[in-house]
Each structure stands twice: as structure tokens, then as C-alpha cells.
Amino acid sequence: MKSVTLQGNLTLDLDGFVLDSGDFELPLSGVTVLFGRSGSGKSTLLRAISGLDKRTRGQLMFGDTLWQSGKQHRPTAERDIGFVFQDAALFPHLSVRQNLDYGIKRLPKGKAPADFDQIVERVGVGHLLDRDIGFLSGGERQRVAIARALLMQPKLLCMDEPLSALDWRAKAELLTLIEELVESLQLPVLYITHDPMEVERLADQVVLMADGRIQSVEPLAQLLNRADSPLFDHQGAVSVLQTHPLESGDVSQVRVADQILSLSGARAAKGRRPSKRQLSRVRILARDVTLALEDPHKISTSNHLVATVAELIDQDDHSRLVRLKLNDEQTFFAEVTHDSAQRLQLSPGLVVFALIKSVVLNR
Amino acid sequence: MTLFGIEIEWSPIWLTLEIATLTTLVLLVLGTPLAWWMARMKSSNKVLLEALVALPLVLPPTVLGFYLLIIMNPNGMVTETLSWFGYEGQLTFSKTGLVIGSVFYSLPFAVQPLMHAFETIPDRLLDAAATLRASFLDRFRTIVMPLARRGFLTAATLSFAHTVGEFGVVLMVGGNIPGETRMVSIAIFDHVESLEYAQAHLLSAMMLVFSLAVLMLVYGLNRKFEVKVG
The missing domain is CATH 2.40.50.100 (RNA polymerase II/Efflux pump adaptor protein, barrel-sandwich hybrid domain)
Structure with a gap:
């Protein structure tokens, strides 16, 4: 049986930056990390894959489902993705519970939301439900954002540098949470980071990006095996x-x-x-x-x-x-x-x- | 009804309130999409549009009124085109003309607060809503409108108040037909011309109190409905 993949070739011409991914095929299992310097096009690629930018052109297939063909694209709302943004992007005029309910209310009739209590408990936001967004810490906001995305029962979870705005303690806690969720939910994840540590902990495969183009897609072990691996920073190999x-x-x-x-x-x-x-x-x-x-x-x-x-x-x-x-x-x-x-x-x-x-x- | 022994003329007051209400409604309906479009605009055309919208702020109202008079003249293209669609009568020296003139005159007072309110709403909130299956109109209703409510309040109150206080455009486009186009500001001018200072005093004082009340309402609501985005 052929494993399910996300395959395509996307371009996105923004003012002053051009994403031209080249042909790619990403396995839809485990964690696929998009890695590269800032400005390499990681976020742009993720936005293009999610359908968040209407200027995206090219081809994209999610398993057997066509997501993009030329200018034609399936709207983000119908792609069954969960998205966690760098700064959580919670709705400031709604309470935590209302934020979590926002997506659930909009699920089509045939689709059941995830078990609310289970997700809330697992992500650790149960005690926050009646809080105002303004009173949450960075780590708590990101947890709410993760719960909000998971409640939609997405087929793909996209995370755009979810930890970069957090202090080290919150970062460590969230990393552990994400590891556990990935393992228990068996949900394919596209994860953006520029921190090698996060790659080494989370990645099953790594998409290397530079200058708006995908340079390679390889398993983590293979990437770490290179003496000049881009994952090696000031700490060396x-x-x-x-x-x-x-x-x-x-x-x-x-x-x-x-x-x-x-x-x-x-x-x-x-x-x-x-x-x-x-x-x-x-x-x-x-x-x-x-x-x-x-x-x-x-x-x-x-x-x-x-x-x-x-x-x-x-x-x-x-x-x-x-x-x-x-x-x-x-x-x-x-x-x-x-x-x-x-x-x-x-x-x-x-x-x-x-x-x-x-x-x-x-x- | 009399106040301080002077008969209050209700007709210009009702007319003024009617024109101001209609103008505010039209401005909210037309100004919202315009302001949204301008707020999300990235091209350099935005500067030109912003300047065009702000023109009534600096132009003498008589200039605006003069051009509107020319454009809306009974034998002109606009009136002719409208008559094909079944519009009877003329635009100048009528209520319709007054509303059209007021819409142009008060445009910046609706568009600018809306635009600034829309600009402070981060794109990623709308992106997040899209990933939560909200359509564009749904996002606008459930994210943009609540977060921009101060902008809507300010836009509505300022357009209303500004329309109430207009003079030049009204005089040029509407003239001074009692019960038809004679608004409060014109009535005051008339009274002063005819040296009827008592009536002028009364209407002026009412305008003064009204304007002060409206401005206090705006600032009060602004404080109450403060929304933190972030």
C-alpha cells in the first residue's frame, strides 16, 4: 500500500519575496519539520499549503484530495487542517471557552468534534476555560491555541514556530506536551522552527528550506549523519x-x-x-x-x-x-x-x- | 411649543435629524467595505485613496457643493441616468440631493475611524478564524465587527454630528426651501440675516448643547468599549 503523502509544487509571489517550492512529497505521518533561517520561506510555504494566501499557485494533493490546481484552490475551511500560530492568535474579545467553541460551532453536520473534555484535559487548559484571554501567560495561550486546533479533529496539524515567543520553562513544558500529543493522537504534523533543538526532539523528517525553495526532504537520522548538517549550531555536531x-x-x-x-x-x-x-x-x-x-x-x-x-x-x-x-x-x-x-x-x-x-x- | 417665550421651529430640526440619520446609514453601508478595502490595501494607490477620502476635510464646503450642483444638475448625466431607472424628480434642491451631498461631505468622518479600527486587527486572527472554518462574511461578523466596534461607534456618531452641523454644501445643493431643504444651520443663518437674534440664539444654543452631548457620548463610549487586541 502506498503511504499517504502531501505532494505538490507551489509558488507564491509576495511583494519582495518569491516562494517557489519545487516538486515535493511529504509523508503524512509523524512530525515533518520545516527548517531554515528566517526569511527562507518556511511560513510562506505553510500558508500556501494551508490555503491562507489566495495568491498561491501550483499543484497540491493531500492524499487523493486535490487542494490546489493552478489558480483553483480548496478554501482553507474545507481542508481539515488545524493551525497553531506563533503567537497563538486567540480571539481577544472571547473567553477561553468561546475560543475553543469557535471552530466546533462551524464544523459541518457530518463531522463530530473531538471529545471536548478529553482534549481539554490532555492539553491542560481545563482550569482556564472561563478566563479572559488577556489574563493568560504565553504558555497558556499556546495551550489554548493547540486545544482549539485539535478540537476540530484535523487531518493535518500545522504549527508555525509555536514555541518561539515563550520563555525556556514554558518552552520545555510545551515541547513535552507536543511530543506526547503527536505520539498519542497519531496526527501528521507540519512544524516550523529555526531551533535545531526542537528539530532533534520532534522531527521524523526534515524539510530544509532556503531562499524560498525546498532544498531537501530527509529523515532526521540521515540529516544528523552529515558532518556539515545544517542542524549543527554553535554547540557543534x-x-x-x-x-x-x-x-x-x-x-x-x-x-x-x-x-x-x-x-x-x-x-x-x-x-x-x-x-x-x-x-x-x-x-x-x-x-x-x-x-x-x-x-x-x-x-x-x-x-x-x-x-x-x-x-x-x-x-x-x-x-x-x-x-x-x-x-x-x-x-x-x-x-x-x-x-x-x-x-x-x-x-x-x-x-x-x-x-x-x-x-x-x-x- | 415655546422656550423662553420663543416659538421653536420644529421643521428644520426634524429635517436635520432625518438627513443626518439617512446619511449615517448610507455611510456605514458604503463606508465599511471601502474602509476595509483601504485598510488591507498594500499598493501605493492607498495614498491617493486616502487623500481623496480626506478631501472634504480641507476643501471649502462651497467647492464641494458647487461641483455636486454641477454633477447633479437636472439635465445632467447623473439625473438622466437615474430617470431611466425610474427615478422621478431632480437631485438638486431635494432631500435626496441633500443626503448625497452629506454623504460626500461626511465621508472622511465615517471612513477614517473605520479604517483605523480595521488596521489594528491583526491578519493572523482572520487566518486563525479561516482555519476554524469561518467564511469571509462569518469572520467579518464575528471577529472584525466586535473588535472594531469602537470604530463603528465613532464613525456613526461623527458622521451624524458632522452632517447636522454642515452648512456650505447644504446651501449650495439644497438651497433654502422650508420643510424640504431648510436645515437648522440654514435656518440660523436666515434668522441672523433677518436680524431675528432671539430665534438664532435658541437654535444655536440647541446645536451647542446637542454637539457637546454627542461628543461626550463618543468619548464615553470609547472608554467603555475599549478593546485590547493582542
């Missing part, structure tokens, strides 16, 4: 490993390639339960990985993974990226200096111990 929960139910550790990783940071300590899930992601910075030729025991770092050197990549700044492969074929990066690489005589095929200082659970 980052790896994400898929890990399994322990049978014992211990939430502070996960299993990867038959080895055990201890999780660091507040997220593990707070007792989030990766065991509920089949797979969880951990995030490792290449600069947090130290390489040793034998397993040192008298050392504070507790994570020692056995891995094979797959490739050495010279960096601009006299450092080398070492691509390491686990026996389940997953790879991750370690960053070492040129000197260290020579001293240890690192070369492909060599088995090393990767000492990892910090392993952060993603989801």
Missing part, C-alpha cells in the same frame, strides 16, 4: 540515538545496541517514563564524547559505549569529527582534536570506548 526502555522499568537508563546508557539531567530525574514507549530518543553532543582505547574504570563518566570508528572527518577548526558505529548500525559523532586523533591512531575499523558525559532523553 549533535547525534540522536534511538534507544529502548529497560525491561526492569528503570527510567533512569535506556538500552542501545545491547549496552546501557544512563540518562542525565532533570528530565530523567523527574521520572518521565520512557518505558511507556517503544522507542525513545537520546541526544548527545559530539563535544561531550571522549574516546579511549581501553575501558577506564576510575573515571566519573558513567556511560562507556563500545563502538567502531567508521570515518574521520576534518573540521575547519583543527578538530576532527569521528563517526562511530554501534553494532546495531546506528552512528554518532565524537569530536576530538587533531593531536588526540593522531596520538590514539584513530582509523576506520578501530574499536574504541566512547565515554559520554551527558545523555539527554528526547522522547
Whole structure:
């Protein structure tokens, strides 16, 4: 069976900016992140896909449904999408409950809204229902916006930088909420961000955008595998490993390639339960990985993974990226200096111990 | 009825209120789409339109009245065209003509507050409503109108009050036919001309009180209906 996709080729000529997406085909499952610098056309593409800009031209098919053909387009209202805007876009003259009801009232007769109480509880806005919009915090506003979108039972959820206006604490809470919703609702999501961290936590596949054009669509793992991945920022290379929960139910550790990783940071300590899930992601910075030729025991770092050197990549700044492969074929990066690489005589095929200082659970 | 021993002439007062009410209604109906269109306009034509709408603010009313008189003359194109559609009578020196003249004269007082109110409504609220399945008219009714209600109130009150206070255009287009086109401002002028200061005083004082009351109403409502957008 062919999987359902969103495919098309859209152009949108705004004054001073032109979106010319090129042919694209996005899987309608999991989270597809549109990533790129500001001004790369992410939001414009999302608006074009949602039908929010009437100047959009081109082709767009959502599964078997035609959304756009030339100038002809299906109105936004009939596309079955939920949209969460950067600043929530709640209606200021209505209460929280009225905001949530706005869409429900307008659903066509044949379409039932989502279970109100369930969504409200899950998104955590139950205690806000009778509030005025003006008295909500940034995080609360965004939660209401998410609930409002989900109540429509959309077939696609579009999120345009939903976290960018929030402080770090609200951002962390919302990210966790979005992760949980994505997993439990099985709803395809198009998610815009320019924050690599959000990509690494949420993305299943990444659409790279630059100058109003789609540069590539690739799975997150593949994108992170590139030594020059656009996701790497001032912290350098980052790896994400898929890990399994322990049978014992211990939430502070996960299993990867038959080895055990201890999780660091507040997220593990707070007792989030990766065991509920089949797979969880951990995030490792290449600069947090130290390489040793034998397993040192008298050392504070507790994570020692056995891995094979797959490739050495010279960096601009006299450092080398070492691509390491686990026996389940997953790879991750370690960053070492040129000197260290020579001293240890690192070369492909060599088995090393990767000492990892910090392993952060993603989801 | 008399006040301070002077007979109140009701006919110009009723006429004035009638013309002002009609003008306000016409301005709200025509001014709303015009103001919306201008508020969302991005091209440089907006400057020209804004200037055109604001013209009655700076033009001597007699100039506006003079051009309207020419355009609406009984043998002119406009009247002829209207007569094909079954309109009997003439536009000048009639109530219809007065309303048309007042609409032009008070146009900026309706369009400017509406336009400014519409401009403060963020596009993304309308986008959000569209994703919640609201059609354009639905969005206009449920998002734009409530958020712009101050603009509507200001537009309605100012158009009404401004029409009540007009003189030049009315004199040029309507003339001074008692019961037909003789509005309060004309009546006052007439009384002064005929040195009937008592009657002039009475009408003038009534206008003064009325205007003050209207302005206080506008500012009071503005305060009460303050809407925070954001």
C-alpha cells in the first residue's frame, strides 16, 4: 500500500519575496519539520499549503484530495487542517471557552468534534476555560491555541514556530506536551522552527528550506549523519540515538545496541517514563564524547559505549569529527582534536570506548 | 411649543435629524467595505485613496457643493441616468440631493475611524478564524465587527454630528426651501440675516448643547468599549 503523502509544487509571489517550492512529497505521518533561517520561506510555504494566501499557485494533493490546481484552490475551511500560530492568535474579545467553541460551532453536520473534555484535559487548559484571554501567560495561550486546533479533529496539524515567543520553562513544558500529543493522537504534523533543538526532539523528517525553495526532504537520522548538517549550531555536531526502555522499568537508563546508557539531567530525574514507549530518543553532543582505547574504570563518566570508528572527518577548526558505529548500525559523532586523533591512531575499523558525559532523553 | 417665550421651529430640526440619520446609514453601508478595502490595501494607490477620502476635510464646503450642483444638475448625466431607472424628480434642491451631498461631505468622518479600527486587527486572527472554518462574511461578523466596534461607534456618531452641523454644501445643493431643504444651520443663518437674534440664539444654543452631548457620548463610549487586541 502506498503511504499517504502531501505532494505538490507551489509558488507564491509576495511583494519582495518569491516562494517557489519545487516538486515535493511529504509523508503524512509523524512530525515533518520545516527548517531554515528566517526569511527562507518556511511560513510562506505553510500558508500556501494551508490555503491562507489566495495568491498561491501550483499543484497540491493531500492524499487523493486535490487542494490546489493552478489558480483553483480548496478554501482553507474545507481542508481539515488545524493551525497553531506563533503567537497563538486567540480571539481577544472571547473567553477561553468561546475560543475553543469557535471552530466546533462551524464544523459541518457530518463531522463530530473531538471529545471536548478529553482534549481539554490532555492539553491542560481545563482550569482556564472561563478566563479572559488577556489574563493568560504565553504558555497558556499556546495551550489554548493547540486545544482549539485539535478540537476540530484535523487531518493535518500545522504549527508555525509555536514555541518561539515563550520563555525556556514554558518552552520545555510545551515541547513535552507536543511530543506526547503527536505520539498519542497519531496526527501528521507540519512544524516550523529555526531551533535545531526542537528539530532533534520532534522531527521524523526534515524539510530544509532556503531562499524560498525546498532544498531537501530527509529523515532526521540521515540529516544528523552529515558532518556539515545544517542542524549543527554553535554547540557543534549533535547525534540522536534511538534507544529502548529497560525491561526492569528503570527510567533512569535506556538500552542501545545491547549496552546501557544512563540518562542525565532533570528530565530523567523527574521520572518521565520512557518505558511507556517503544522507542525513545537520546541526544548527545559530539563535544561531550571522549574516546579511549581501553575501558577506564576510575573515571566519573558513567556511560562507556563500545563502538567502531567508521570515518574521520576534518573540521575547519583543527578538530576532527569521528563517526562511530554501534553494532546495531546506528552512528554518532565524537569530536576530538587533531593531536588526540593522531596520538590514539584513530582509523576506520578501530574499536574504541566512547565515554559520554551527558545523555539527554528526547522522547 | 415655546422656550423662553420663543416659538421653536420644529421643521428644520426634524429635517436635520432625518438627513443626518439617512446619511449615517448610507455611510456605514458604503463606508465599511471601502474602509476595509483601504485598510488591507498594500499598493501605493492607498495614498491617493486616502487623500481623496480626506478631501472634504480641507476643501471649502462651497467647492464641494458647487461641483455636486454641477454633477447633479437636472439635465445632467447623473439625473438622466437615474430617470431611466425610474427615478422621478431632480437631485438638486431635494432631500435626496441633500443626503448625497452629506454623504460626500461626511465621508472622511465615517471612513477614517473605520479604517483605523480595521488596521489594528491583526491578519493572523482572520487566518486563525479561516482555519476554524469561518467564511469571509462569518469572520467579518464575528471577529472584525466586535473588535472594531469602537470604530463603528465613532464613525456613526461623527458622521451624524458632522452632517447636522454642515452648512456650505447644504446651501449650495439644497438651497433654502422650508420643510424640504431648510436645515437648522440654514435656518440660523436666515434668522441672523433677518436680524431675528432671539430665534438664532435658541437654535444655536440647541446645536451647542446637542454637539457637546454627542461628543461626550463618543468619548464615553470609547472608554467603555475599549478593546485590547493582542
